Amino acid sequence: MSLGTAILGAICGMLGSFAVLRKQSLLGDAISHAALPGIAISFLITGTKETNVLLLGALISGLIGAFWIRGIVKKTHLKTDTALGLILSVFFGFGMMLLTYIQKLPNSNQSGLEKFLFGQAATLLARDVWFMAIVTGVCVVVLLLFWKEFKILLFDADYAKTLGFDTKKIDVLITSFIVIAIILGLQTVGVVLMSAMLLAPAAAARQWTNSLSVMVILAAVFGAISGVMGTAISANQNNLSTGPVIVLVAAIFVIFSFIFSPSRGLLFRQIRFIQNRNNLKLHKTLAFMFDIAKNHKDISHPHTIKILNNFQGFTRRSLSKLEQKEYIRINGRMWSMTEKGYHFAANLYNQQVAKDD
Missing domain, CATH: 1.10.3470.10 (ABC transporter involved in vitamin B12 uptake, BtuC)
Structure with a gap:
């Protein structure tokens, strides 16, 4: 049978x-x-x-x-x-x-x-x-x-x-x-x-x-x-x-x-959604830092983390992940953008401008 x-x-x-x-x-x-x-x-x-x-x-x-x-x-x-x-x-x-x-x-x-x-x-x-x-x-x-x-x-x-x-x-x-x-x-x-x-x-x-x-x-x-x-x-x-x-x-x-x-599974789809959302937060945070850094001759010019926390989506967790990727450095309550982070953000920023245009 x-x-x-x-x-x-x-x-x-x-x-x-x-x-x-x-x-x-x-x-x-x-x-x-x-x-x-x-x-x-x-x-x-x-x-x-x-x-x-x-x-x-x-x-x-x-x-x-x-x-x-x-x-x-x-x-x-x-x-x-x-x-x-x-x-x-x-x-x-x-x-x-x-x-x-x-x-x-x-x-x-x-x-x-x-x-x-x-x-x-x-x-x-x-x-x-x-x-x-x-x-x-x-x-x-x-x-x-x-x-x-x-x-x-x-x-x-x-x-x-x-x-x-x-x-x-x-x-x-x-x-x-x-x-x-x-x-x-x-x-x-x-x-x-x-x-x-x-x-x-x-x-x-x-x-x-x-x-x-x-x-x-x-x-x-x-x-x-x-x-x-x-x-x-x-x-x-x-x-x-x-x-x-x-x-x-x-x-x-x-x-x-x-x-x-x-x-196609619901579990992995949800995982990808969360990952994409987190990446978006990181990119928004990095783009904001880039806007600050590009207006200064020295990209390592210090700014307080408190400024970033005044904006929605910019969290200490995002900053910690950016530091792990070596895009920024954090020293106490001060941060500075690295050369690697600056160039990555510049490319990301240019892509966003191209899409907006």
Whole structure:
């Protein structure tokens, strides 16, 4: 079971990266909900609870929903988010209506359809894991073969057209694989939570890098770890569903990345903000000293620190840092500007004048 959830997390992370970068965050939610009517209709037609049959119906329904979204966006004036919300609500409403109807049938207790709402990883069989592994392998091969096309379409579709690429086919290929990944996860995570499994690893990976290849790899790793850890936690605790626990572990990766990533993390952003503010204080203090020193023939002409403290932002701490940088010297309550500090302030002052002009 751990291997199956790890494979699922990896493929969702890889393909979710494209959904996140294409600003289609609701696509996973819409397709997973759009798959519900397909599951119900497959059961009504075949009368079997065979997982592969139900997932085939989900795949067909999900693909229909995905391409309806594309058609609505291209043939109407509606935005993508509107089309996603429309398909999500209509298909999910239709699916819930069919499930309500199925519950009243004599064989409804044998359907096993409820596992597709919130997932049931315990129902994964060895053949399901092998099937996930094969699909993941195919996805990796396709990504490697069409990496250049995917990358160009992702960042500049118009440029891709000028190079002669068939952007429609490439877009259909990406969308189809995203739908397949979502359908694979329905049995484990469920319709309701599948979008989080698709987006969370990719959102976490995006915080750590600006490289598409690195992001795809990181998202796959985050997704796989989330699957393994979520499965392990639910297996060691009673009455814990595997799907929700996997999603919660993935959410922890997202929160950790949002806070601690060096380039975009909130913590380091706040640290940089404080550093920039402190540097600004130092520069303002040094510029003020420069204004005093340049009016005297001797730049070491002494002035009391008390003068500086009459101005907002000029603190003893700022003076101490300037002394550490060897821009000024302090002797008791007297200060003097060094040659190094004078020339640095002169360059800073000239830059400021140029910007003002």
